[in-house]
Amino acid sequence: MRPLHSFFRSILFLLFLLMAMPVAQGQILKKLKKKAEKAAERTVERRVEKETAEKTDQVLDSILEPGKKGEVARDKDGNPIPQMDMPGQGDNNGQGEPNIKSSPGAKGGPEAMRVYSKFDYVPGDKMLFFEDFQNDFIGDFPSKWNTNGSGEVVTMNDSDEKWLELISGYNIYFIPDVPKLPEEYTIEFDVMAVGLSKRTSSTATLRVDLSDDSSFKEGANFVHAQIPFCQYSPIGITMANHVNNKREMYSTVRADLRDEVLNRPHISIAVNKQRFRLWVNEEKHIDIPRIVPAGAVINTLKFHMNNFKDGEERIFITNLKVAEGGLDLRRTLLAEGKVSTNGILFEVGSANIQPQSMGIIRQISQVLQQEQAMNLKIVGHTDADGSDDNNLKLSKNRAEAVKEALVSVYGISEDRLISEGKGESEPAGDNTTPDGKAQNRRVEFIKQ
Template identity: 65%
Template structure:
C-alpha cells in the first residue's frame, strides 16, 4: 500500500470520527487555556521583577536589582529528581518570597525569629529520592529538586493520619517555626479543604495527642478559603475551633514563607509578611513538645505539596531588652538571598526592633557585624559578610530613618564560627548578624 493511500485513510479516519473530533476540540481548548495561563504568569513575573528591582535599589544601592533565580514551577513540569549526590547550600537562607513587596509592608512586619537554633534542615546532606534523614513519618515522602535549582524540597504525601515529624528537641515555652512552602498543580478544581497542617502536640508519635493545637493552611484556588485554627486541652476539650478568613491564593502559588511564633499560650502565624493569626490563649502551656506536619485532600499524582528550610528556634521574644541589658545581640534570623546581600522580607521584624532601640536611646551607636558559614572561599565569604552588614545598615537608614553617623558595619566572614560548619544546623548558626553597642 502506498504512503499516499495510507495518508488518505488517516485523514478520513480523523475527519469521519466524531470522537476524534471532540478530542481535538478539547485539546485545542486546553492549548488555548495553557497559552493564556502562560501570558498571565509572564505578566506577573515581570511585575514582580520590576518591584524587586525597585526595592533592591533602596535596600542595596548598586546591586542592579539582581535576584536569586526563581525556582517556582507552577504550570510547568512537576518537580523532578535530579542527580544522586548530596550537595551543600552556600550561605543560603530561605528562598525569597515572590509577589509584590513594599517598604510600607516591611516596616510593619513584626515577626522576630528565635535566637537559639533548635533545628534546621534544607536536606543538603540527603540523597535525592530518599526520605530525609532528620525526619520521621508513618507515611512516605522524598527529597527532590525543581528544574535546575540546587534548592531541595521534601514532598509530603496526603493522608488523614499521616504525619511528618522533624527530629527536633522538645519544644520550649517560647519558640518560632519557619519553613518555605512549594505547591504544584493547584487550580480552580483543587478541593476547598486541601492544604497543609502544622500541629503542636504532647504526643511524640503519630497521633494528635490529648493536648494539641494546630493551624491549617489552605491551598485551593477557586475561592478565598479560611486558615483553620484548633486546639484541644485535656479535661476541657476544644477551647479554640475557628476558621479565619484569609485570601492567600496568590501566595500559595509563589513559594510562600510561613512564620509561626509561640509565646507561652499565645499563637501567631504569618504568610510572607502578613499576619493572619494572633490568638492570645491558644496553646496549652508546658505540654506541647512535638512539631508535626500533615497534608490532606489533594489529588494524589496531580497536586503536590513540598516544604524546605524548616527552622525551629527558641526565643522570638523582644530583642530590644537583650540589646539594652547586654549591650550586644546576635541573631541568625536575618536572612539573605543565596550568595547575596539582598535582605529577605521576613527578616525585617528584627531590623525594626533594632531601630526601635535606637529611637528609644538617641545617644546609642551600633556596630553591625556580618558572619557567614565556611562554604566557598575565605575571600568571598569575607566580602559577603561585609556586604550583608552594610545592607542591614542601609535598611536601618533608608527604611527606619536612623542617622548614618550612629552606625558602622564590618564583616568577619567565616573566621568566628559558633557552630559546626560540617552540618546544616551549624552552618545556619554561623550565618548571623551581630549588633554591638558602641
C-alpha cells in the same frame, strides 16, 4: 367508553400528584435551595475575584523590582497557573509542568523590604533545628524526619536547593526530629505548591500540629493551624486545640491566601507560652493569646496534608527552622549593649536580605529611634562554605546591606552606623552540620 376511561385516568393521575405533592415540594425546595446557594457562591466568588485581582496587582507592583509589573497568570478557564516546574521537565512549552521560579516576594531589594517594613515577627535566637535537606540524597526520605506515610527529597531544575515532597492522606504525619519544644519558640518554613487549580478542594490544607504525642496521633493536648490551598474561594485559616482530649477552640479566621500559596509563601509561627501567632509572608493572620494548652507538655512538631489529588496537586517544604526565644531583642540590646541573631536571612551566596527578616531590623531601628545618642556597629558572619576571601567579602556586604536597610527603610542616620565583616573566622557552631552552619550565618549589633 374510551373517553370515560381517559377521564378516570386523569382523575387518578391528579390524585397521585396530590398525594405526592409533599414529597415533590420537598424535592423542589431542596433543588431551589441548592441553586440559590450556588448562585450566591458564584456571585460572592466573582466579587472576591475582582477585588483580589485589584489588590494583588497593587501588592505585586509594590514588591516587584522597580519598573517591572507582574500578575498571576491564568489559563483560558481562569485557573491560576503556578510558576513552577519539577525536575527534568524543561521549559513550559505547553508540555509537562511549568517552570519553578522564585516568588517575587522572596527577592530582596528596597521595594520588597518596604513591603515588610511593618513586619513584627522576630525569630528565636537559639537554634533547635534547621533543615534544608542538603545532607540527604535525592529520592530518599530525609534522615532527620519520621513518617507513617511516604515522601522524598527533590530538587527543582538547576537549583541546588532541596525540598521534601509531602504525601496527602488520612492520618499521615511528617515529624522532624526537633528536640523537646520549650515554652517560647519560633517556627519558619517555605512552601511550594504545584498543580493547584479551581478544582482544588476547599478542604485541601497543610496542617501544622503542635502536640503532646510524639508518634502518629493527634494527642490529648494539641494546637492545629490549617493553611488552605483552595483556589476557587477564600477559605481562611482554621485554628483548633484540644485540652485533655476536650476541644476548647475551633475557629476559622478570614484570609484570602489563593495567590500567596501559588508563589512560594514563607510561613512564620511564634509560640509564647499559650500565645500563638502566624504570619504568611509579611502579613500576620493569627494572634490568639490562649490557645496552647496550659501546663501540657507540647513537645512535638508535625505536618499533615489532606484532600490533595494524588500525583496532580503536590506540596513541598524546605528551610524549616525551629529556634528557642523569639523575645524582644530591643530589651537585650539596651540591657547588654549587644545582640546576635541568625534570624536575618540572605539569598544564597548574596547580600540580598530576604524580606521576612525585617522584623529584627525593625526592632533594632526602634531602639535607635528611642536612644538618639546610641551608635551601632553591625558585624556580619558566614559559615565555612566557600573560600576565606569570598566569605569575608560576603560578610562585609551583608553587614552593609543591613546598614542600608536601617538607613533607607527606617530613616536612621548613616553616620550612627558602621559595618564590618568577619567571614568564617568566628564560628558559633559546628560548620560540618546544617544546624551549626545556620548558627554561624549571623549578624551582630554592638553598641558603640
